[in-house]
Amino acid sequence: MQHILIFGDQLNLEVFGAFNPDNTQFLMLESTTRGRTYGFHKQKLALVYAAMRHFRLELEQSGFRVHYRSCEAFSDGLKAHFDEFPRLELGLMQPSDFGMDSSLSEIVSQLGGTLEIFANPLWLSTNTDFDAWAQGKKEWRMEFFYRQMRKKTGWLMDGQDPKGGAWNFDADNRQVPKPGHQFPPKLEFTPDAITLEALDWVEGMFKAHPGSLEGFNWAVTRDQALQALTHFLEHRLALFGPFEDALVEGEDQLYHSLLSPAINIGLLSAREVCIAALEFAAKPENNVPLQSIEGFTRQILGWREFMHHVYRRQMPALRLENQLNASRALPDFYWTGKTKMRCISSAVTQVLATGHTHHIQRLMVLGNFALLAGISPQAINDWFLTLYVDAFDWVVTPNVIGMSQYANAGGFTSKPYIAGGAYISRMSNHCKTCAFNPKLTTGVTACPFSSLYWDFIDRHAAMFKNNPRMGIPISNWNKRDPSERTAILERNREVLALLEQNLL
Numbered sequence: 001m002q003h004i005l006i007f008g009d010q011l012n013l014e015v016f017g018a019f020n021p022d023n024t025q026f027l028m029l030e031s032t033t034r035g036r037t038y039g040f041h042k043q044k045l046a047l048v049y050a051a052m053r054h055f056r057l058e059l060e061q062s063g064f065r066v067h068y069r070s071c072e073a074f075s076d077g078l079k080a081h082f083d084e085f086p087r088l089e090l091g092l093m094q095p096s097d098f099g100m101d102s103s104l105s106e107i108v109s110q111l112g113g114t115l116e117i118f119a120n121p122l123w124l125s126t127n128t129d130f131d132a133w134a135q136g137k138k139e140w141r142m143e144f145f146y147r148q149m150r151k152k153t154g155w156l157m158d159g160q161d162p163k164g165g166a167w168n169f170d171a172d173n174r175q176v177p178k179p180g181h182q183f184p185p186k187l188e189f190t191p192d193a194i195t196l197e198a199l200d201w202v203e204g205m206f207k208a209h210p211g212s213l214e215g216f217n218w219a220v221t222r223d224q225a226l227q228a229l230t231h232f233l234e235h236r237l238a239l240f241g242p243f244e245d246a247l248v249e250g251e252d253q254l255y256h257s258l259l260s261p262a263i264n265i266g267l268l269s270a271r272e273v274c275i276a277a278l279e280f281a282a283k284p285e286n287n288v289p290l291q292s293i294e295g296f297t298r299q300i301l302g303w304r305e306f307m308h309h310v311y312r313r314q315m316p317a318l319r320l321e322n323q324l325n326a327s328r329a330l331p332d333f334y335w336t337g338k339t340k341m342r343c344i345s346s347a348v349t350q351v352l353a354t355g356h357t358h359h360i361q362r363l364m365v366l367g368n369f370a371l372l373a374g375i376s377p378q379a380i381n382d383w384f385l386t387l388y389v390d391a392f393d394w395v396v397t398p399n400v401i402g403m404s405q406y407a408n409a410g411g412f413t414s415k416p417y418i419a420g421g422a423y424i425s426r427m428s429n430h431c432k433t434c435a436f437n438p439k440l441t442t443g444v445t446a447c448p449f450s451s452l453y454w455d456f457i458d459r460h461a462a463m464f465k466n467n468p469r470m471g472i473p474i475s476n477w478n479k480r481d482p483s484e485r486t487a488i489l490e491r492n493r494e495v496l497a498l499l500e501q502n503l504l
């Protein structure tokens with residue numbers, strides 16, 4: 001009889017249901033120490049624990065014996081298991097987070113067993129796909145890896161050419177909904193007894209953790225995850241592209257899918273999500289423009305796969321990167337939402353309430369501010385890891401350290417993702433109700449993002465002088481009158497002083 005350990009982010013029935021109950025039993029470890037590691041958001045804990053408890057039942061209903069062990073640390077759960085089944089050869093699907101395989105191997109061997117790791121079939125690309133593509137390349141760019149994956153899968157291809165004659169339609173995907181725009185309905189789940197019990201348990205066990213469980217609405221079963229997928233396809237996919245980059249006060253979802261938690265814990269596979277979207281978009285009656293299906297496919301086949309490989313190849317060094325020498329502590333408002341900057345208070349309030357914000361809030365509001373203000377990349381990385389329901393080290397660290405904080409000096413992005421108040425004003429309606437004015441760069445009401453932006457350009461100009469994509473902002477800064485530059489930098493000193501005193 002073989003025993004296989006299943007992690008809380010590996011809850012995939014297609015993979016584990018394919019084993020034979022006559023010769024396979026499963027082990028699941030519900031570890032409280034693991035939940036406390038980063039002081040995770042309560043909704044993240046409720047998501048994982050509720051989904052694990054449901055998954056156990058689903059496996060049992062499929063005829064498997066599941067050893068479900070509640071324990072403090074993983075090592076305690078493993079010890080209890082090896083006490084009952086000595087000298088076991090334990091199977092484990094390749095974990096995504098760095099070091100998990102080696103640390104578990106060590107524990108298991110101390111307990112007198114062996115750990116056999118098998119490949120994770122849930123990725124759309126193999127390690128060989130990426131490694132062969134990356135070989136000899138000085139710079140890794142998602143765009144080119146994605147093109148190779150489009151060719152490999154044949155998705156959105158006309159022979160060797162991309163469907164519609166272009167690999168991406170980003171230029172068409174920067175629209176902002178008009179005032180009064182009616183967003184589609186949200187899908188709501190009614191928690192069953194298992195979910196309610198998990199919510200209660202998390203509230204009691206992790207009382208001091210950030211976030212609230214009120215309104216918990218994440219899919220915790222395969223059936224709910226499939227409902228979420230269908231709902232997204234029917235109500236949102238068509239406008240996913242055009243409004244992909246928009247920011248709207250009080251609207252977390254817009255036309256995004258909210259599928260990352262379900263995909264990251266295994267309830268849905270990336271493959272089935274892409275195929276379902278491609279099939280839905282292929283039916284003319286569904287009116288899904290190419291810009292939307294391409295944009296959505298790019299997020300999963302492109303960005304998600306690419307980030308996984310970057311992490312696999314660059315850890316553990318990636319986590320410690322700090323090429324811009326940023327060392328400022330994380331401001332308190334990242335934990336409370338209490339700031340006069342409307343875009344930030346809106347995003348933090350949202351994440352505390354639900355454990356989620358969409359990509360542009362992560363990249364161009366919360367990450368952008370941290371980058372401009374010179375906040376330690378490790379501090380903001382930990383914050384993202386702690387507060388998001390879909391956060392796992394393999395996906396947070398490359399997105400935060402690499403993409404958002406430029407801490408690996410453009411290891412895989414051609415320029416830092418930075419913007420001042422004008423961008424936020426153009427892409428959102430936050431500025432209309434904000435205490436600061438995005439049109440001003442000096443004076444007490446000037447948007448902090450704007451002076452921070454120019455200060456960033458000024459202090460890092462030497463580093464970016466040979467970067468063609470940074471040429472325009474640097475030359476715009478240099479063309480400004482010296483007295484204007486002095487006034488902006490002076491305003492920025494005020495902004496940083498206010499930040500230090502938690503008065504921003």
Ligand SMILES: Cc1cc2nc3c(=O)[nH]c(=O)nc-3n(C[C@H](O)[C@H](O)[C@H](O)COP(=O)(O)OP(=O)(O)OC[C@H]3O[C@@H](n4cnc5c(N)ncnc54)[C@H](O)[C@@H]3O)c2cc1C
Nearest residue numbers: 256257258259260299303304358359362363390391399404
């Ligand atoms: C600073 C920062 C932190 C992030 N932290 C996380 C995280 O903890 N967990 C996480 O899954 N994603 C993270 N992302 C990527 C992205 O923001 C989220 O995947 C997305 O917002 C999830 O919401 P959604 O499911 O509605 O996505 P949609 O906009 O509907 O996109 C569809 C899917 O594409 C995938 N995807 C899109 N962009 C990325 C990306 N850059 N990397 C990996 N997958 C991507 C996700 O699976 C997502 O569900 C982060 C991005 C940034 C810039």
